[in-house]
Amino acid sequence: MADFIETKGFRVWPGLIDRAGQEVLVDRLRAALSVAPLVQPVTPRGKPMSVRMSACGDYGWVTDRRGYRYEPQHPSGVDWPPIPEEVLAIWRTVTDCARLPECCLINWYGEGARMGLHQDKDEGDFGCPVVSVSLGDDGLFRMGNLERGGKTESVWLKSGDVVVMGGGARLAHHGVDRIRFGSSTLLRDGGRINLTLRVVTEGP
Numbered sequence: 595m596a597d598f599i600e601t602k603g604f605r606v607w608p609g610l611i612d613r614a615g616q617e618v619l620v621d622r623l624r625a626a627l628s629v630a631p632l633v634q635p636v637t638p639r640g641k642p643m644s645v646r647m648s649a650c651g652d653y654g655w656v657t658d659r660r661g662y663r664y665e666p667q668h669p670s671g672v673d674w675p676p677i678p679e680e681v682l683a684i685w686r687t688v689t690d691c692a693r694l695p696e697c698c699l700i701n702w703y704g705e706g707a708r709m710g711l712h713q714d715k716d717e718g719d720f721g722c723p724v725v726s727v728s729l730g731d732d733g734l735f736r737m738g739n740l741e742r743g744g745k746t747e748s749v750w751l752k753s754g755d756v757v758v759m760g761g762g763a764r765l766a767h768h769g770v771d772r773i774r775f776g777s778s779t780l781l782r783d784g785g786r787i788n789l790t791l792r793v794v795t796e797g798p
């Protein structure tokens with residue numbers, strides 16, 4: 595089986611999901627997005643983000659003028675669709691966490707989209723990792739530190755790569771500087787999808 599490469603506590607599993615597996619995931623995500631469409635979120639200060647977002651699971655992460663938070667419904671008022679079984683299988687492969695993710699955030703990066711360095715810290719249980727799945731175009735992923743600033747390292751994430759942010763890297767800063775738009779044939783209209791799997795509620 596594939597194995598991981600660890601950099602600054604981030605575990606990258608290159609090519610964990612093969613092309614057939616990626617195509618199944620895209621089908622599942624298209625079905626989910628037909629229920630809970632992508633939206634362009636705005637930051638609490640009113641700045642539109644360049645990625646478009648939706649989610650599956652009991653909670654979705656949202657941002658708008660009222661702040662960053664997890665919500666049990668899509669902004670339209672519909673429940674988020676369930677997390678596909680194939681996505682839960684990835685979690686089971688790369689983590690030994692006893693809990694299952696309650697949110698699968700779906701980010702779509704079009705040409706020019708990026709995500710600034712940030713920490714994922716709106717969750718209730720930092721004992722569980724965040725698992726990220728890349729599909730479609732290559733994305734330049736930057737791995738930073740617990741504190742703002744300092745030296746960072748970057749890696750091009752390709753379609754089918756999985757990253758685990760756990761242990762000492764659970765609260766490390768990270769972001770996506772750019773994508774190579776058109777570098778993959780997986781998505782009909784190009785772009786990059788990133789899924790992040792998160793345990794949202796407090797531990798038992």
Ligand SMILES: O=C(O)CCC(=O)C(=O)O
Pocket residue numbers: 699701709714726733735768769770788790
């Ligand atoms: O797109 C990525 O690879 C990372 C996404 C991310 O950090 C997030 O959604 O919090």
Ligand SMILES: [Fe+2]
Pocket residue numbers: 712713714768
């Ligand atoms: Fe993140």
